[in-house]
Each structure stands twice: as structure tokens, then as C-alpha cells.
Amino acid sequence: MDAGEFGKKLLLNLKIIPIHPKYYFPLGLPFLTMFNPETLVIDEGVEYNRSCAPGQTNNKLRFKRITSRKFSLSFVLDGTGVNAPKIPVTLQVLLFREATTLMNGVFHQSNCLLVQWGTFICRCKITTSKVEYTLFDEFGLPLRAKITANFEEFVDDTFSKITSMLSSPDLTHLHTVKRGEILPLLTERTYSDQRYYLQVARANRIKNFRKLPDESELKLPPIV
Template sequence: MDVQSLAKLPFNLKIIPTTVDGIPAGLPFIAMFNPESFSVHEDLVWNRPCPPGKQGSEPTYVKTNPRTFTIEFTLDGTGVNTNGVKIPVTAQMALFRGVTTNIRGSIHRPHYLMVQYGTFINVCIMNSSNVTYTMFDMFGLPIRAKVSATFTERTIKGLSDVLGMLSSPDLTHRKTVKEGDLLPLLTREVYNNQHYYIQVARVNRIKNFRKLKAGTELFFPPLSKK
């Protein structure tokens, strides 16, 4: 590999095996070439009830599914990027599969993964990969291939608990009023129910909840367990 390519290697796409807690636990797969494309998909689930005889209704938020992302990159065995040293595509594929899809005896499943490319860092699992061989030598062995791999984002358990706590209606929240804010809508953001706005107004000693002063800090107490 030439000096320029070697200098860029630390910035190339890396797929790193990890423990369930997201700690690196093995040698990474480092792509020889950076991705040709990189796409991220986000999927929000909404409940859209429509009573009989009605044309439509207001969707209500249910959940946000984990993000999925797809990366496409090239494997090359011609030596074009390695100063003429030909690394067989079959060997590169074996390294890729060793990190992503091979069953690990100690955990009885493929590795948990971390994908890192530039500023994108994501703990995830791999859903699928598709390999298209595009060039062959005189013996019919592949010397170039395109890989398309799809991953699903993971939220590590401890982090998931923290994120859930930060948005929980069972905790105290404070919000700073912005111009145009309405108390029922702020209440809905915190409790997922706007009907508590009268109690919030009482706690904050608000006489006219229709005219909130911008810059005011409002206190949203935790909901009663009852």
C-alpha cells in the first residue's frame, strides 16, 4: 500500500466487533476503499384510528423504531490500491464475514458491532449483506466485488434506561417559555397529556395560562403514582 493510502487508512470505514456493552472485542474489518454510498433510514410509528363514517383522524405517536443504515463499498484484489500487492477478494470476504456474520462460540451468535466512518459512530447489529462479484481472473476467481450491508442501531441497555429516565413523566421537569408557547402544548410534551395544564398553572401560580411570558421558567412536577 502506498504512503498516501496508508495515511488515509485510519479514516476508512471500520466495522468493529464489540461486547454487548459496546466495548471493542476483536480485530476490526477495515475497508480498503471508503463507501460509495451511505444511507440512513428512520421509521416512526403512528396510530391512525379512523372511526366509521369519518374521513380521517389526528395521528398519535406510538414509538420510534431503531435506525437502520446501509453502506455500500468495494473490495478489490487487483492491487490497484496496494502497490501491486494482490489481496484476494475471497480473503477479504472471509475477514468481513468473520467480523459480521460468523457465529461466535462463546456467545452463540454473531458479534455485536460498532460501525465507524468519519464522525458517524454507531453500535449496531448487521441485518444482511449482499455481495456482487463484478470482475474475475482467467481462472474464474473473483478479483473485485461490491458489498451492500444493512445494519440496525442498538441502544445499550444502561444508556437506554438513562434516556428513558430523562424523558419520563415521573420525574420533575423544567421548561423555559419561548415566544408563542402554549401551556397545554408544553404540558403535553412533558406528560403526553395536555389535560394536566390546570394543575401546572396552579403549581406555577399562573393566573392567565393563555398569556405566557417568554423567558419564564415553568416547573412540571412528577405525576402521582396513583
């Protein structure tokens, strides 16, 4: 493989790019793998608050938040020069650490990263990495290594606060009543518990909660 073909191949491979923690533009040398990952494992989760009424055994699951996406990558570093230009494995590991785990002296923390491979792209920080050396020369210098790295997605603080506020049941929301809606079902949908319909009725001065006027505005207050 000549240098031109290898350069084109690198553009398609996994990229780990240090970025500015606030403005997200590229910062420093990116790390590009010679070979694409052997595995990509993505872990996503949702957290709930659990509540159980006295005398009942079934838990009510009330949405709390979507947790940060986590993912892990495993890929090979090769220094034999057989299938790619011969670059010492020790140098490749150093470049990986420079991009991911070493302290950035300007921001006094490890780098914020943009990880991109194919259609997968994520702003994140590395949490752990493991280097497994699998082949050595006669002098004990590594010729091949496998890196397993774990990352956690991060979301801009302002964006995170706004989305949390907009979806929080701890804030008052306005709801436009649709035809056929009744208060117990609305409170079940909003608070994951229809028992709060009396409190909502009092907050809106509703006398007949079984028949709500179509297109009327309801206040759905925080429940303490």
C-alpha cells in the same frame, strides 16, 4: 503505491471493528476496506401513537419513541493488485464475514460492531449483507466484488431505559409554572391533547385553571 502509503490510506478508510457487547472495547480483527464506500444511506425515524376523538377525523400524533438508526454501505473489494496490494477477494470476503456475520463462539451471537468512516461513527449490528462478484479470472476465481451491508444501531439497555423513563408521558412529572402559562396549553404540550386539563386540575386541586400562580409546582400525572 508502496506499503507505507497503503497503510496510511487504510487508516482513513472505512473501519468495521468488532467490540465487546457490554464494555465496547475492540475485540478481534477489524475489517478495513481498501476503498471507501460508494454510498452511505442513513435511515432515521420517529414513532407516534395515533388517537382520534369520537366524531373527529383528524388524528392526534403523540410521541412514542425515536427508532433505532439504520444505515447501509456499499463498497468494492479488489483483488487485481492494480491500485492496492493483491489480496484474494475470497479472503477479503472471509475477513468481512468473520467481523460481521459469523457467530462469535464466546458470546453466542454475531459481533457487536463499531463502524467508523470520517465523521460518521456508530455502534451497531449487521442485519443483512450481499456480495456481488463482478470480475473473475480465467479459472473462475473472483477478482472483484461489491458488498452491500445493512446495519442497525444499538443503544445500551440501561441508557435506553433511563431516557425512555425521563421522557415518558406515562410517569408523573413536575412542572414549574412560567408567567402566562395556562393549564390547557400545558396539557396539550405534555399529552398532545388539551382535554386532559380537568384531570390535571383535579390532581393539583386547582380551582382557577385560567390563572396559575407563577413559579408554582404542578404535578403532571400519567393519563389512563
